[in-house]
Amino acid sequence: MILRLLLLGALAILLPAQQARLRPINEKTYAAELATHKGSVVLVNFWATWCAPCREEMPWLAGLEREHRGKGFRLLTVSCDEPEDQAKAEEFLKKTGVGGAAYIKKASNDETFIDTVSSKWSGALPASFLYDRQGKLVRAFIGETEPAVIEKAIAGLL
Numbered sequence: 001m002i003l004r005l006l007l008l009g010a011l012a013i014l015l016p017a018q019q020a021r022l023r024p025i026n027e028k029t030y031a032a033e034l035a036t037h038k039g040s041v042v043l044v045n046f047w048a049t050w051c052a053p054c055r056e057e058m059p060w061l062a063g064l065e066r067e068h069r070g071k072g073f074r075l076l077t078v079s080c081d082e083p084e085d086q087a088k089a090e091e092f093l094k095k096t097g098v099g100g101a102a103y104i105k106k107a108s109n110d111e112t113f114i115d116t117v118s119s120k121w122s123g124a125l126p127a128s129f130l131y132d133r134q135g136k137l138v139r140a141f142i143g144e145t146e147p148a149v150i151e152k153a154i155a156g157l158l
Contacts, residue, residue: 022079022090025103027113033076033103034135040074041157042131043150044117046105048080049088053144054126060147061128062097064154071158072133075100080125132157 025033034042045061047054058077065075077098079089086104093102107113114123118140121127130139130153139153 022086022093022102022104024106025078026105026107027109027116030113030116033101034131037074037076037101037131038135039133040072041068041133041154042074042076042135043154044076044078044129044131046078046080046117046125046127046129048125049085049092050081051125055092057126057144057147058092058096058098062099064147064151065098065100068154068158073154073158077102079104130154130157 034044043061043065045058047058049055061075061077065073075098077093077100079086079093079102081089081104083104083106089104090102105113110123114121117129118137121129121140121142124142126141126143126145128141128145128150129137130141130150132138138157141150141153
């Protein structure tokens with residue numbers, strides 16, 4: 001299993017993403033963006049370039065998305081970097097091979113945005129939220145999480 005995860009991460013680095021332009025997302029547009037992926041199992045990952053665990057897990061997440069895309073899995077990434085670091089975040093996504101929908105948080109109110117995602121989330125990073133094919137939040141992964149735990153939860157929904 002560990003070898004497979006390492007291979008997925010290496011593949012993510014070798015196959016750069018086609019696009020990494022971050023689109024703005026806020027507390028008003030979050031639900032609408034999720035709705036565009038209804039019918040798919042969706043993992044929304046909140047990250048930042050200054051967050052070491054976030055950077056560490058991103059190549060693995062990109063590889064996971066490529067591996068399960070044909071089964072209806074989608075990865076959405078939301079950078080929590082400051083606006084002046086947007087180019088840095090975009091470059092990081094390109095280098096790590098993230099090819100899914102990519103956003104940058106542009107909330108008018110951080111607390112409202114965080115509560116829109118989950119009232120149980122403090123805003124700590126990394127954070128990933130798993131949605132079923134109907135768009136219902138089924139699981140949250142806050143902080144560093146073993147890849148096998150995330151993958152098992154996704155597999156249960158595919």
